[in-house]
Amino acid sequence: MKIDFNKNTDGLVPAIIQDAITKNVLMLGYMNEEAYLKTVETKKVTFFSRTKKRLWTKGEESGNFLNLVDIKNDCDNDTLLIAVDPVGPTCHKGSDTCWGDNNSSNFGFLSKLENTIAERRNLADEKKSYVASLFAKGINKIAQKVGEEAVEVVIEAKDNDEDLFLNESADLLFHYLILLQAKGYELNDIVEVLKGRDKK
Structure with a gap:
């Protein structure tokens, strides 16, 4: 170099x-x-x-x-x-970074979407939020919705309409993030499992 x-x-x-x-x-x-x-x-x-x-x-x-x-x-x-x-905090003042930020994983837009889901989950008026209404219906309904979206992704994967495939994939990911939160987890928890499986 x-x-x-x-x-x-x-x-x-x-x-x-x-x-x-x-x-x-x-x-x-x-x-x-x-x-x-x-x-x-x-x-x-x-x-x-x-x-x-x-x-x-x-x-x-x-x-x-x-x-x-x-x-x-x-x-x-x-x-x-x-x-x-x-190994440990980087800054001599004890923080993770020299700018005082936490050194946590951030998945860009997906992290923003997780935050939006968390905010809307607790809205009092379920009629104003699809997310809040889904959480109000409980874990079984959320899990069922993920299953439905997964089936639709499989169906569209076998077809040639790329736009439909991408939209159904987005629906699946969105509902999966809702399911994760309903179970008390976040995307980072899944990443940690995958990292544990990584064979170096």
């Missing part, structure tokens, strides 16, 4: 630290060539501390190491994106 450590007079390049699983940005540090080489050799992220004026392995005092997973260089060869498996 060609890294341009000479672009800046201090010989440092920014190193963006990202959780390899959640894809959340955890912190920003700086590396010189020696820090980079030590990181690759030890598989523990090492920076050049601009305040201590020396190499500094994250976690050397706290035990909250950043175990190296992957390193990528940007298009200008002067910024690193480092994927890690963090």
Whole structure:
């Protein structure tokens, strides 16, 4: 990997630290060539501390190491994106990230949809919310609805109408997210099961 450590007079390049699983940005540090080489050799992220004026392995005092997973260089060869498996909180103030965010999985729009389902589940007026009315009918009705949508997906999969197939698939996923919440779970619980089955 060609890294341009000479672009800046201090010989440092920014190193963006990202959780390899959640894809959340955890912190920003700086590396010189020696820090980079030590990181690759030890598989523990090492920076050049601009305040201590020396190499500094994250976690050397706290035990909250950043175990190296992957390193990528940007298009200008002067910024690193480092994927890690963090041990404990990343920030020295005790938070998961240096921005105070929790390092939890986020599934983008699907997480937003889960939140919408949770909000509508508790609406008092069931007539104004399909989700609330479905929850009011109970687990058997919700499970039945998932079964119906699954059958419709199978039927459309055997046909050539891609639009219908995608719409029925969306209906199935939507109702499955409702079923998960009715059982007290979220999408992340299913992801954790799948991760447990992952054979590396």
